[in-house]
Structures are given as C-alpha cells and as structure tokens.
Amino acid sequence: MIANNNPTTASHSEINNSTSITIATTCGEGDNRPKFSFRIETVKIKEENNEQSLEIVNGNWDRYSGVNVTLDAVIDNFEELMKNSIQYWIHKKRRGVWVYVHTDYSEYIPILLKKFEFKLHHTDGDLLMLTRWLPDVYNPVDTNKIPRYCQHYVGAGIVIDFAKNQILLCCERHQMRKPKGATDDYHWKVPGGSVDNPDEHIGDGAIREVFEETGVKAEFVGIFGFRHMFGFRFGKSDFYFLCLLKAKSRKITMDERELSRCKWVNLEDYYKLAPLNYVQSVIRDSVREYFRRSEEERKALLWSNFDVGYNTKNSAVLYHSVDLPLISKENQYASYTEDKNYKYMYSYLAEQQDE
Numbered sequence: 001m002i003a004n005n006n007p008t009t010a011s012h013s014e015i016n017n018s019t020s021i022t023i024a025t026t027c028g029e030g031d032n033r034p035k036f037s038f039r040i041e042t043v044k045i046k047e048e049n050n051e052q053s054l055e056i057v058n059g060n061w062d063r064y065s066g067v068n069v070t071l072d073a074v075i076d077n078f079e080e081l082m083k084n085s086i087q088y089w090i091h092k093k094r095r096g097v098w099v100y101v102h103t104d105y106s107e108y109i110p111i112l113l114k115k116f117e118f119k120l121h122h123t124d125g126d127l128l129m130l131t132r133w134l135p136d137v138y139n140p141v142d143t144n145k146i147p148r149y150c151q152h153y154v155g156a157g158i159v160i161d162f163a164k165n166q167i168l169l170c171c172e173r174h175q176m177r178k179p180k181g182a183t184d185d186y187h188w189k190v191p192g193g194s195v196d197n198p199d200e201h202i203g204d205g206a207i208r209e210v211f212e213e214t215g216v217k218a219e220f221v222g223i224f225g226f227r228h229m230f231g232f233r234f235g236k237s238d239f240y241f242l243c244l245l246k247a248k249s250r251k252i253t254m255d256e257r258e259l260s261r262c263k264w265v266n267l268e269d270y271y272k273l274a275p276l277n278y279v280q281s282v283i284r285d286s287v288r289e290y291f292r293r294s295e296e297e298r299k300a301l302l303w304s305n306f307d308v309g310y311n312t313k314n315s316a317v318l319y320h321s322v323d324l325p326l327i328s329k330e331n332q333y334a335s336y337t338e339d340k341n342y343k344y345m346y347s348y349l350a351e352q353q354d355e
Contacts (some may be wrong), residue, residue, distance in 0.1 A: 037059070037070060038057050038058065038059050038069045038070060038071060038073075038075075039057070039058045039059065040055065040056075040057060040058075040075070040081070041055070041056050041057075041058045042054070042055050042056075043055075043056055043058075043088055045087070045088060045091050047091075054084040054087065054088055055080075055081060055084060056081055056084045056085040056088050057069060057071075057075065057078075057081045057082060057085045058085065058088075061094070064095060064096065064145075065093065065094055065095045065096075066094065066095055066096040066097065066098060067089055067094050067096075067097045067098065068098045068100075069097070069098070069099045069100070070099075070100040070102070070127075071099060071100065071101045071102065071105055071108050072100075072101075072102040072104070072105060073105070074105065075108075078108060078111065079111055079115060082111070082112070082115075082116055083115075083116075086116060086132075086134070089134055090134050090137055090138055093138065093139075094134055095133065095134055095135055095142070095145070096131060096132075096133055096134070096145065096146045097118075097131060097132045097133075097134060098121075098129060098130075098131055098146075099112060099118065099129070099130045099131070099132075100127050100128070100129055101127065101128050101129075101130065102126060102127055103126045103127070103128065104126075106128070109128065109130070112130050113130070116132065117132060118130040118131060118132045119131055119132065121146075121149055122149035122150075129149075131146050133145075133146055150236075154194065154195040154196070154202065154205070154238070154239050154240075154241065155192060155193055155194050155195060155209075155238065155239070155240040155241070156192050156193075156195055156202050156203075156205055156206035156209065156240070156241040156242075156243040157190045157191050157192015157193065157206055157209060157210060157242075157243060157245075158190045158192065158206075158224075158242060158243055158244050158245060158283060158287070159190070159191060159210050159214075159216060159218050159245045159246075159247050160244065160245070160246065160247060160267075160287070161247040161250060161264065162246055162247070164264070165266065165267045165268075165291075166264040166265060166266055166267065167190070167264070167265055167267055167270050167287065168190065168191055168210070168214060168216060168247070168252075168262070168263075168264055168265075169188045169189065169190060169191075169262070169263060169264075169265050169270070170188070170189060170190075170191045170213065170214065170254075170259045170261060170262040170263075171187055171188060171189070171259060171260045171261040171262075172187070172189070172258065172259060172260070173256070173257065173258060173259055173260045187277075188273060188276070188280070189276075189277075189280050190280070190283055191209065191210045191213045191214050191216075191259075191262070192206055192209050192210060192213075192243070193209035193212075193213065194209070195209070202223070202241050202243065203220030203223075203243060203245075204220070206218075206220065206241070206243040206245055207219065207220060207245060210245060212255060212258075213254070213255050213258050213259055213262075214252050214253070214254060214255070214259070214262050215249075215251060215252055215253025215254065215255075216247060216248075216249055216250065216251070216252060217247070217248040217249040218245035218246060218247050218248055218249075219245065219246050219248055220243065220244075220245060221243075221244040221245060221246050221302065222243075222244050222302035222303050223241050223242060223243055223244070223302065223303040224242035224243075224244060224283070224286040224287075224290065224301065224302065224303075225241075225242050225282075225286065225303075226239050226240060226241045226242060227239070227240040227242075227279050227282070240279060242282070242283055242286055244287075244290070244302060250264065252264075267287070267288075267291060270284060270287070271284065271287075271288050286301075289301065290302065
C-alpha cells in the first residue's frame with residue numbers, strides 16, 4: 001500500500017471504528033514543515049440501514065471542522081483513496097481540506113486539481129498547498145471561508161544619533177525614478193528594508209536591515225506610523241513601518257551592492273532636504289515633529305511595544321502610544337471616546353488569552 005522514501009515511524013491503532021496505518025514523517029530540527037501526517041484508514045459510513053466500508057487517506061481534523069493532510073510518501077491507488085476520502089469527509093460535514101504535497105510526490109498535484117477540484121493556495125520551499133471547500137457540495141449557504149495566503153509585505157527603517165542630533169541617510173544603488181523636481185541624481189532616503197522573516201518582529205527587522213546595509217548598530221525605540229501601499233509587488237500590498245531606531249554605533253560600512261552613498265546628516269539640514277518622495281517626506285516631517293515636542297509629548301507620538309507573547313512558538317507584540325504595561329497592572333482601560341487626553345489615543349488592556 002505505501003512505499004515511503006522518507007524516515008518514518010508506523011503505528012497501528014483503533015480510531016472511531018476504523019483501522020489505520022499512520023505515517024509520521026520525521027522532521028529535522030528547525031524544519032518548519034507541517035506535521036499533519038497522513039493516515040491510511042478503513043472507515044465506515046452508515047446511512048439509514050446501509051453500512052459501507054471505505055479505505056481513505058486521512059489527516060488531522062482542526063477546530064474549524066477542517067482536514068489537514070501532508071502527502072510525502074508514495075500511496076498506491078491514490079485516486080481511489082482520495083475519492084473515498086472526499087466522500088467520507090462530506091459525510092462527516094468536514095469543511096476546508098488543506099493538502100500539502102511535497103515536490104518529490106508532485107504527481108498528486110494534477111490529480112487533485114483536475115479530478116477532485118482542488119485549488120492552488122501557495123508554495124513554501126518544497127511544499128505546495130492545495131485546498132478544497134467541501135460545503136459547496138452539501139451546504140452552499142456556507143460560503144468558502146478558507147483564508148487567502150499572505151497578502152502583504154513589510155518594511156521598516158529610520159536611524160538617529162540622539163547624542164549628535166543626526167540622522168542616517170543613504171541612496172540606493174538601483175534607484176527608482178527621482179522625486180519630482182529633483183535636480184541631482186541622488187535620491188536620499190532612510191536605510192531599511194523588508195521584514196520577510198515570519199519569526200522576526202518589526203523592530204528587530206529594522207535593526208537587522210539597517211546593520212546589513214550600513215554596518216550601523218541600533219536599538220528599537222518605537223514606531224511613528226506606517227504607510228500602506230497597494231499593488232506593491234505581485235499584486236500584493238506593502239506596509240512600511242516608520243521605525244525610530246537609536247544609533248549604538250556611528251561607523252558606516254556600506255553594502256555597495258545595495259547602496260551607492262550613505263552618510264550622517266544634521267537634523268536641521270535634514271528638515272530642509274527637498275524634494276523627497278511622499279513616504280520620505282512623511283518620515284522627515286514625523287522626525288521633525290517628534291524632536292519639537294517635550295519628552296512627555298513624545299510618548300504620545302510614538303508607538304512602543306509590549307510583548308504579550310504566549311510562548312516562543314506563538315507570540316504577539318502590540319505597538320501602542322501609551323504605557324500599556326502600567327495600564328494592564330492597574331487593570332484599567334482607556335479609550336479616546338471616554339478620555340480626550342491624547343496620551344490615551346491608543347490603549348488596550350492586554351489579556352493573555354487565545355482568540
């Protein structure tokens with residue numbers, strides 16, 4: 001029935017009146033592949049006075065009445081087993097079916113697409129995800145709830161030497177078109193770039209990007225705001241977070257593959273810098289407003305972070321413009337509709353609970 005070229009362990013068990021062979025793929029340390037190992041099961045379907053036995057490919061059932069299956073082994077009679085599986089899942093009122101297919105077994109992909117009406121969802125390394133919404137068959141009112149894959153990109157940057165009142169600026173080696181009205185060939189901008197590691201917080205990503213591009217070390221202070229751009233790349237949106245970083249070093253070691261110029265600029269000169277593109281001008285104005293305010297007023301302008309992570313695997317960070325840990329300790333909740341004080345414009349009581 002099964003020939004598996006990957007390291008596996010097999011076990012036999014009785015599950016809901018069904019016999020099964022479990023194929024549990026052994027993943028290496030740091031492997032992010034899904035652990036939804038498939039099982040070959042014999043199940044029974046009872047309809048009125050009839051009882052039917054089916055051999056199926058099964059996986060993990062999730063809290064949304066979905067099925068998660070990873071196909072990473074050779075399965076004999078795959079078409080027949082998948083036909084039986086869909087019949088069984090529909091009988092059990094399963095909803096979304098998520099099937100990961102390893103590229104070593106890509107022969108399953110056209111079968112799932114053409115024979116069983118699955119849709120491509122995304123790829124991740126050597127895995128391809130396909131999905132099918134089963135309520136289309138037994139309950140059309142329950143419309144497709146399968147979420148689309150990631151729809152956004154994230155970028156971050158801005159480094160300031162608070163002691164010398166200077167900001168770090170650079171020019172990209174492969175520049176986009178110059179801002180309207182520019183008279184030279186230099187398009188000055190703050191350093192920064194993509195935060196594309198799903199396990200990296202925004203502030204950490206900004207620190208890393210700045211160091212990789214300029215060699216300058218920095219620490220995260222907070223966020224001024226963010227820009228949301230539509231149609232950024234591959235038809236997806238982009239969020240650019242205006243992260244304020246405090247410089248911890250000054251020596252510039254420029255990555256010449258990325259940048260053509262990089263230098264420290266006095267803030268007063270930076271405020272006069274023009275023309276800039278829209279985002280860079282917003283960054284400039286945000287920096288100027290920040291340094292014009294008192295220390296107390298600056299807290300209201302800047303979002304800092306409060307880690308409310310549940311564990312290292314599934315963590316969360318809230319960004320806000322108020323001392324949220326203090327609010328949490330005092331068991332308070334403030335809203336701009338209740339308290340007109342701008343200091344509490346954004347404030348939330350953090351509760352460690354599973355949504």
